Amino acid sequence: MYDAESVFNPSFRLVPSLPNEEPSRDLYMETFFNLEEPDAWYPYPENRWHRLARIFPDRIVTYPVFTNPHAQRYLTYRHGRIKTIVYEMKYVQDLPESSDAALTLIDMYLTSRIWNSSNFGLGLIKDLEPICAGLMRVPDLNTLVVTHDDQIKIDRNCARIPERQLDDLRRTFDKANRRLKERIRVAKQWHVRNALLAKLAPSQFPALVQVTSTGEMVEYRMASTKPSPAMERQQRQASVRTVRQNARQIAKDAPHELLNLHAEIERVTLANMIELFEKKLQQQLTEAHWQRFFEDNMFILSLLFARPVKLLHTQFHAQMSGIDGSGAQIGDFLFRELGQPLAIVEIKKPSSPLMQSSAYRNDKVFGPHAELSGAVTQVLYQQTALRSNWLFHQTRLQGSQPDTIKCIVICGTTPTEPEPRRCFDIFRHACKDVEVVTFDELLDKLRLLLQHLSHDKTNNEGDTGKQS
Template structure:
């Protein structure tokens, strides 16, 4: 969801300007923030001269046209069209109350369909999971404007640069892409669960399992890909299955080291793929929910923030309610516990773009923590207080007995390591004196992942030697 009107910081996000073209028709412009202009080599003093159109809002003809542009000063598409060919996306046949203020524009953006980016600071247009609709239009036509309409059939207009998509087909595409994402996640969970089971099963000498591939063709394909396999024809699959069935015992007895090497290769390749995904996400501007989903899928990364073994109890846990899964005013991103002592810990996940320090020094060489950092610390401490106050009731109502609150540990994953010696010093002085909340940056977790990968590669090389 887009940030509310009061949550936009003009210095960080830029501002909006609304101009009336004629009654019941306005144009909306994006005035970039000074830091973005500096990053792009433009003069911040000329900010308004560099403004770019974001929207046409026409109440009389009942349409809203979006101009997707890049809004990040360090990107090559800054203030330019975001897509290679498509320059505008129009929502037709809409009952619109035309806004006259930036706050009114934000209300319009809040009510855009769910497939759209709603925060102007990130550049409007289709959200990344639905970018494939844009790609398809650009592949199938030379149209520069997409019109989503309840009155037109899907296809290019006869003599114009318009590509119509009916509301029905747009919704169908959106749901199909959501379904594909869900199938991919389901396949990944199945492969991960099976991989974990099989590693332990081998140690215990019990039978291994195959991932549940499901019935849907996409689910079967994703499961195969998640296992690192190349899609085989049915004939090839039967041949491989037959060979392994007939010779599995011989292979395990004669060449066990090759089976161990195969398992090691799979673990290393999986970790390297995870590191690449993490790096790609660091390069994007993602909302907190996306990072929470990522850590929920890969909870072992959070383990690296501690010096002792932890296991996840629940994500989005209600620490101020009657039970973990119930309603409560205080929700923590992750509730974990020490797998040996059952002592609990609370995780709060922010974003890599969250500011850690204030921009200007408090004194020469001394920087104070940002309001985002101090507010997040207080949020975690309040969650800790609520959890400790309700622990007995939560354990009873949730029927969880192996959960303790001897000394609830709080961990905050936020921002990136500041640049510059003075800023690094100020950050370290602050967080080393934050005894009740451990502060870890996103790039530090990234570095730990890379070090783990380097260790596994070195171990593999030593074994090979």
């Protein structure tokens, strides 16, 4: 007979496999019952002991159960439908010859950071129970195999998961538990301060206020101080998520406010784009960088056109290369305007010179710089190449025609001196098939658009005030 405490230290026995079976050892755990006497427990006969594990030279097969005889779930499977957990060993081991040797082998491989001890029925520790609970959502799955490779997969009725993955999950769960405990600790301190200290010594312990929009007691501040930048950022993100999740309902309940919010977002986005553009103009950036910038902000290039446009290709081949790799004509951007016309946009740099530094005749006539005239010639050549190779391109440019191909060059900044500027305007207006736009002119287009949007905002606010 056993008392209520000694049943928590059951005996174990080891049984070898039969000669015609794969060599193994079965580890059985002693089990108990009582006769309505809380302090009197009796052992079952050995043929009713629970087989806790079967040990092979290369793996340990466990059958985890609950081992508290005082609980109703005594000897039921610890992980529900996941009745078997197999641990694959890295190296082949000699089979144990005694129950103590078997327990030592199990303790050596099934470490306490992941596994329960043999006395507690093996299986995953309590913090890792969500793993088996999740596995039970997969139909017909009843076995977990812990491996040493890097593959997570299902093999028939088995889920194969690396031991390293289980350990990573354990660390993640531990971190979450520590954070939760810290939140609870802070919450208790907050309640003590507000419920007791603020009333006992209000000047020394003024009440704290919550600053989270969700009501979680995560961070607290003095009522007279500002929230931290991190908390302000979290609040803004929470506000954005709230609006996004409730956009349809807001459109029904407050359509005017939603339109105003949309317009304000557009204004702020445009202002940020202008600020970024201005900063980039002050730097010495490459053509490739500017190409990526315009590709990420295609709206800027759309301002070059009077009609809606669609980007067809970046770094497009107007003419393919020869067999030796030479002769290719590669353009920066190929657009299609509303309808069938195409448009080529070539990007240079803000620092690209537009006019010659010295006058061509007297002190008033300045010729175009080679970089500008070369860019103009380049897009005209690409235009011609597209038309000449149209039979090759038409399958990829369905819906377009080569009759009208607009050419645009974005290059340099507008000359500040009167005569070079006048000559620049004369030259580009004489380029019949090519439009030349400077980087600062593109920026001015954005500024003008922002000015109009801001003016509309002022008018709308005035109209709203009159209505109210």
